[in-house]
Amino acid sequence: xxxxxxxxxxxxxxxxxxxxxxxxxxxxxxxxxxxxxxxxxxxxxxxxxxxxxxxxxxxxxxxxxxxxxxxxxxxxxxxxxxxxxxxxxxxxxxxxxxxxxxxxxxxxxxxxxxxxxxxxxxxxxxxxxxxxxxxxxxxxxxxxxxxxxxxxxxxxxxxxxxxxxxxxxxxxxxxxxxxxxxxxxxxxxxxxxxxxxxxxxxxxxxxxxxxxxxxxxxxxxxxxxxxxxxxxxxxxxxxxxxxxxxxxxxxxxxxxxxxxxxxxxxxxxxxxxxxxxxxxxxxxxxxxxxxxxxxxxxxxxxxxxxxxxxxxxxxxxxxxxxxxxxxxxxxxxxxx
Numbered sequence: 284x285x286x287x288x289x290x291x292x293x294x295x296x297x298x299x300x301x302x303x304x305x306x307x308x309x310x311x312x313x314x315x316x317x318x319x320x321x322x323x324x325x326x327x328x329x330x331x332x333x334x335x336x337x338x339x340x341x342x343x344x345x346x347x348x349x350x351x352x353x354x355x356x357x358x359x360x361x362x363x364x365x366x367x368x369x370x371x372x373x374x375x376x377x378x379x380x381x382x383x384x385x386x387x388x389x390x391x392x393x394x395x396x397x398x399x400x401x402x403x404x405x406x407x408x409x410x411x412x413x414x415x416x417x418x419x420x421x422x423x424x425x426x427x428x429x430x431x432x433x434x435x436x437x438x439x440x441x442x443x444x445x446x447x448x449x450x451x452x453x454x455x456x457x458x459x460x461x462x463x464x465x466x467x468x469x470x471x472x473x474x475x476x477x478x479x480x481x482x483x484x485x486x487x488x489x490x491x492x493x494x495x496x497x498x499x500x501x502x503x504x505x506x507x508x509x510x511x512x513x514x515x516x517x518x519x520x521x522x523x524x525x526x527x528x529x530x531x532x533x534x535x536x537x538x539x540x541x542x543x544x545x546x547x548x549x550x551x552x553x554x555x556x557x558x559x560x561x562x563x564x565x566x567x568x569x570x571x572x573x574x575x576x577x578x579x580x581x582x583x584x585x586x587x588x589x590x591x592x593x594x595x596x597x598x599x600x601x602x603x604x605x606x607x608x609x610x611x612x613x614x615x616x617x618x619x
Contacts, residue, residue: 361520361553361554361555361556362515362516362517362519362520362553362554363517363520364517364520364521364524365517365518365520365521366486366521367485367486367487367489367490367493367521367525368464368467368468368486368489369517370489370490370493370517370518370521370522371463371464371467371489371490371492371493371496372464373514373515373518374492374493374496374497374500374514374518375457375460375461375464375496377496377500377512377514378460378496378499378500379453379457379460381500381503381504381509381512382405382453382456382457382503383453384509385401385449385503385507386507387449389401389503389506389507390402390449392506392507393506394499394502394503394505394506395407395499395502395619397434397619398434398437398441399441401449401503401506401507402444402449402452403441404499404502404503405449405452405453405456406437406440406441406443406444406447406452406456407437407440407441408437408456408460408495408496408499409437409440409444409452409455409456409459410436410437410438410439410440410441411433411437411492411495412456412459412460412462412463413440413459414436414437415463415478415488415492416459416462416463416466418476418477418478418488419463419466419467419476419485419488420466432479433479433618433619434619436479463492467485467488467489470485471485472484472485472486473485476488478491478618479618481616487525490521490522490525491616491618493518493522494522494583494586494587494617495587495618495619497512497514497587498587498588498589498617498619500512501584501587501589502589516553516554517554519552519553519554519579519580519583520554520556520579522583522586523550523554523555523556523579523580523582523583524556524558526582526583526586526613527548527550527558527560528560529616530546530560530562530609530612530613531560531561531562533612533613533615533616534562534608534609534612534615536612536615536616537611537612537615539608539611539612541562541563542562542563542605542608543562543563543564543567543569544561544562544563544569544572544573544602544605545559545560545561545562545568545569545570545571545572546559546560546562546571546572546573546574546575546605546609547559547560547571547573547574547575548560548574548575548577548582549574549575549576549577550577550578550579550582551576551577551578551579552578552579552580554579554580555578555579556579559571560609562609571601572601572602572605573599573600573601573602573605573606573609574599574600574601575597575598575599575600575606575609575610576597576598576600577595577596577597577598578596581595581596582595582597582613585610585613585614586613586614586616586617587614587617588614588617588619592610592611592613592614595610597610
């Protein structure tokens with residue numbers, strides 16, 4: 284039988300059969316009866332006769348349309364990262380709601396190894412907001428200076444509020460936090476701003492503060508038997524993206540020798556994405572020597588020091604020594 288004298292329906296059936304894998308063809312024969320050998324041969328001949336190379340421009344058109352529909356490295360329907368300002372303000376609102384739901388006995392629960400009870404932890408945050416106001420507002424510099432330890436710098440605030448009722452401490456923190464948000468909105472957002480021994484811009488400070496409030500929200504939730512706070516996808520996308528951009532600086536900050544390499548992070552989850560992080564001399568694009576696959580929220584918890592890096596579920600493909608060095612630096616900028 285010639286493939287050329289079949290009617291269109293027969294040709295379609297033969298092509299469909301030839302497209303099946305061998306095991307699928309066997310399954311089709313069991314369900315519909317043995318397929319004549321001469322027809323199977325005709326199907327193969329028809330496929331060979333009709334095979335054409337794709338147009339030369341097809342690859343470029345397909346890739347161009349794919350990139351138009353979805354930027355490389357971002358999942359389908361990926362959330363748009365919010366701004367650091369919006370992330371901080373949303374997290375202030377979430378943290379205030381958490382405090383408003385606490386019972387009297389919750390405030391006395393031990394929440395942090397260094398700061399103490401839930402009440403002491405919130406008093407610590409009053410001190411952090413005061414420091415942040417001083418760093419953001421040059422006209423009202425902080426009395427605490429710049430290069431100070433995060434824990435000892437806020438000890439005076441914890442002592443100050445020792446005899447204050449918890450509701451009063453929460454109110455003082457919330458007023459100070461919204462004052463930080465207001466000052467952050469004013470002036471040049473690119474102006475240099477300190478955060479203890481670190482220097483960045485306004486956005487960098489707000490990202491650090493968002494991480495801190497989220498971390499201490501987790502502390503309070505664990506201390507009082509509540510679910511861990513879950514940030515929305517827009518905040519997590521912003522935080523994980525900022526974390527990826529900061530990783531080369533994190534290695535340098537830790538004093539880890541910076542290799543000439545490029546690490547591909549594949550962050551899973553709704554706020555995930557793919558990031559190629561270059562290490563080494565600026566402006567170079569070495570080949571990818573390591574791919575790390577992990578969850579976007581989990582690696583941000585590592586960055587906040589609320590998940591040990593040893594407990595991070597991660598798959599490494601490539602240079603395992605480099606993987607260890609990079610993951611060990613993820614929490615370099617956490618100050619607790």
